[in-house]
Amino acid sequence: MSSNLVPPDDRFREYFREYRAKKTVNTIPYSGSMPQSAPDTVPVGNFNSKKVTVVGMGQVGLGCVTAILNQDICGTIAMVDIATKKLEGEAKDFQQGGGFHQTTTILASDKYDVSANSDLVVITAGVAQKPGESRLSLVERNAKIMKMIMPEVLKYSPNATILIVSNPCDIMTAIAAKIAGPDYPQGKVFGAGTNLDSSRFQMLMASSMDLDPRNVHGYIIGEHGDSSIPVWSSVRVGALPLLDPGQEPDDTLKAIHKAVVDSAYDVINLKGYTNWAIGMSTAYLAKAVLNDTRTIVPVSTCVRGLYGVEDDVFLSVPCSLSSNGVQRVAVLPLTKDEEAIFQKCAKGIWEVQEPIWATL
Structure with a gap:
């Protein structure tokens, strides 16, 4: 089988190469004493x-x-x-x-x-x-x-x-x-980690306040899954912190995180799978990499040594993305409770990962 299932048709290419040769000319130098240095063919x-x-x-x-x-x-x-x-x-x-x-x-x-x-x-x-x-x-x-x-x-x-x-x-x-x-x-x-989870998080809060989601800043970190962690201590609405220093999230805010976790299951129950939102999330990350933008987004990378994690675990934290992937890792100032949850999340991931890690 051909390595390319849908190759360009060489007949068509040759036909239009001849057409181009008849109907177009190379770029013209502004002086007759200058040689034409442009290639004879257009790539x-x-x-x-x-x-x-x-x-x-x-x-x-x-x-x-x-x-x-x-x-x-x-x-x-x-x-x-x-x-x-x-x-x-x-x-x-x-x-x-x-x-x-x-x-x-x-x-x-x-x-x-x-x-x-x-x-x-x-x-x-x-x-x-x-x-x-x-x-x-x-x-x-x-x-x-x-x-x-x-x-x-x-x-x-x-x-x-x-x-x-x-x-x-x-x-x-x-x-x-x-x-x-x-x-x-x-x-x-x-x-891709919790980039999509964080988008859902910001969108849900913004829609509840009739705001553009880009005006709500906050991260879901940790596992892309049920044990993800909302970093309430870092959430900002515009320039304003959502919580006062030392304030803990109440039941309403906890319900918002649960809605974020459940959102994928809601879509799966309705249509059988999720694809459009993760596709848009992937395109966003691709644009950051291909354009070398250094955009800071929560993606999955090695977190050994962060927040007391000792194992070779990959979890989502805010990262600067460049053409080489994760360029720098931002270390959020987590509260004691948030750090404890992060450690618990890492431990749960490692328990599943460890049995096959040494076999790779």
Whole structure:
């Protein structure tokens, strides 16, 4: 099978090369004494040279591609999945919408050579948790998948920044980083973490106050999951702190966090999966990486040594994102209660992660 399931048709390219040669000329120097230094041929490609690969074309992967494509973030998107027939259909469907966005090349394959020289690789592949299945069992199955994906990604894009979206996100990010090895730059493998959780958090509070969500500042940190931690002590509404110094969150604020945790389950119960919000979150992170913006966002990275954590655990904390992934890690001044919850969260993650950590 061809490495690219939807290759450009060489007949069409040759036809229009000849057309261009007949109808256009090279750039003209302003003086006849100057040589024409412009190349005889015009390179075929995109004005935006950035390339993003998305591995895994389930609902989350498709949500990521849709958001990245609609925001004109990169010049090439490569889609990788083992379900070749469906993948080919998805790629053609995206390509046929090419008149409604910037010139973006869309590639698709069941082989990883299509991902070569990517600036950013987004990994969404993994299996869903079965009814009654333990988290450890799910981690073991998805760890096997990650062990197949990462060597292929690194083979074709050895300098790529790698964003892990696969669940359980924090443990899968740790696994991916360990597979990449100690020589791979720290922070270049990071997880989507609680970026979406924090967006839900800010949106819920802002909508309750009839404010633009961008005017509410606050973080959900820790695990991307049920044991996530709202940092109430850092929440600001505009320039004003939500809580006074030493004030603890009341039952209403605790209910807001519960609503954030439950929000994904609400969507899953209604439609069977989540994809659009995580896709938009991924596009936001991709833009920060590809444009080297140094945006501070809560993403999953190694937190050993922070807040009393001693194990090789990856959890979300505010990080500055650059073209090399996590550039710097911000250390929030947590309250004693918040720090204790963070330590408990890290311990719970490590208990699930430890049995397979030494086998990688």
